[in-house]
Amino acid sequence: MSVSFKTSWMQVRQAVGMDMYTAGRDFVRRDGRVLERRLFATIFEGADPQGVVDALRGYQNADGGFGHGLEPDKRCPDSLPLDVEVAFDTLIAAGTRDEEMIRRAADWLDSVATPDGAVPLCGPAVEGYPRAEHISEWTYQPGINPTAGLVGRLHHLDVAHPWRDRAEAWCAAELEKGFPEDAHGMHEAMEFLEYRKDIDLDRVRDWLPKLQYFRADAADPSYGVTPLQFASTPDSPWRELFTEAQLEAHLDRLIADQQDDGGWAITWEPPGPAATLEYRAVVTLGALRTLKAYNRL
Incomplete structure (x- = not known):
């Protein structure tokens, strides 16, 4: 094969x-967009990562969150946790950080989180704009996806924040009850678990075959992680x-x-x-x- x-x-x-x-x-x-072109130049051509930060600024709103289709599956300008996650991923890929940018985004996450710290991927604001079919009501529910992934990325960026601490406690308690049932949620959980001292590889390995959308076989042409x-x-x-x-x-x-x-x-x-x-x-x-x-x- x-x-x-x-x-x-x-x-x-x-x-x-x-x-x-x-x-x-x-x-x-x-x-590609300016953002991906500048990120490519940083990763593969040694360009200054400040160019990536500058490109990201165009997606950050006055409230500190990110929007404007940073994650391209919805064209909503409002701040959404999914776009914050993409912003964090972009900074990590560029090997850089802008502490003020990150802290403003974490402040915004804090402002929209549940009392326990959980956040959803998106929200009803997307309904007023073009979006992919899968961006629907299920993305409005706070959960491990994306809360755990956002906490893990803040650890990777080495930025402490009160929201991170609150959300981390919630994620740890939720994951103790059980892992997500789909591969996307599990990916977010693993971003979180990577920064815990008690990674149980056997538990994760045993769970992988049970995940929906996990594409274990390279010959499988279907959608999956x-x-x-x-x-x-x-x-x-x-x-x-x-x-x-x-x-x-x-x-x-x-x-x-x-x-x-x-x-x-x-x-x-x-x-x-x-x-x-x-x-x-x-x-x-x-x-x-x-x-x-x-x-x-």
């Missing part, structure tokens, strides 16, 4: 005389959950999935053509980052 993935990709790329990295780079430069999204770098504490054969097969599949235009496809429907290109650039940059981390570029 792995050989066929590799062969398919090599034949296509050799035919057009373009290597994987160059094709992906050109896709991001041509079809793959081992490479749980362990996006070789030094991830979650790498031990997967065999080398699993990871290699998914790396081969990731390479094979590059499209003729240089970008990677997505398996859902964003709200329009612009959002589709934006998300493809996000996914393309993520694919290149993962392949670079695993020394496959």
